[in-house]
Amino acid sequence: MQGRRMLYKGSGCAMVTPFTKENTLDNAALRKQAAFQLENGTDALIVCATTGEGSTMTSREKTEAIRMVVEVANGRVPVIAGVGGNDTAKVIEACRNAKEIGADGVLAVTPYYNKTTQPGLVAHFTAIADASELPVILYNVPSRTALHMKAETSAKLAGHENIVGIKEASGDIAHIAELTRLCGDTLPVYSGNDENTLPILALGGVGVISVVANVAPKMVKRLCNRFFEGELKVAREIQLQMLPLVTALFAETSPSPVKTAMAMQGHEVGAVRLPLVPMLPENEMALKECMARLALL
DSSP: TTTTSSSOOOOEEEEOHHHHTTTBBEEEEEEEHHHHHHHHOOOOESSSSSTTTTSSSSSHHHHHHHHHHHHHHSSSEEEEOOOOOSSSSHHHHHHOOOOOOOOSSEEEEEEOSSOOHHHHHHHHHHHHHHSSOOOEEEEEEEEHOOOOHHHHHHHHOOOOOOOOEEEEEEHHHHHHHHHHHHTTTSEEEEEEEEEGGHHHTTTTTOOEEEEEEOOOHHHHHHHHHHHHHTTTTHHHHHHHHHHHHHHHHSSSSSTTHHHHHHHHHTOOOOOOOOOOOOOHHHHHHHHHHHHHHTTTO
């Protein structure tokens, strides 16, 4: 990516946010999770985004969570703060706050509910990138926002010097191929779906923002490394080995399953916040069996 900043290359973990039995932020558990990721070679820590339940955290909780992860990372890997929302002015304020507490970048999802147009997306993200002192990664996840950012729209934003990547969670490989065709090396692409990591890397992607990395960080890191080292057969084997786990972790709305899986491993993560609820028993059992087959318990 000559001439363009790239926050990281490889495996980024979309971290869960641990809560106590009283449903408050569990500071000690969050610090342990950040340390666990660093010990297992994760290349970036993404905090307070979708998997981190940022949409049900207060501004004070987000500030505290980001600050703690920044302290644990201590400059060893970038910490990227989830700031997305459907109010441009509030997103800009969240960017400023992330800068003040030491984050290295921000992740901003397409605005939901408002149903803006493609020109509206360009205006929204341009305003954020203009105002933010931190580099911005765009986030396209139409299954959650009901708004798909077209490849042509991303290409228009790729020229902004402060937009340094896009998390693609559309699941549409043809769309992502067109995106990389239009943008070339001007917009680093990160897989936003664990089942698509290898296909996106093969199309020129630079890494993943992974849910699976919460429970199997070494597996995700190894997949990326093997691909970048040219060991495509091994990378393919890892991707295929991972697929049943991805299915089990998304049998219900994330992050309920991944928090359940982490609890099985002995991590203190607490419950999900409403409106999310615990997994159905039959799905939890299937998840446990999958984890056992992969020796993750």
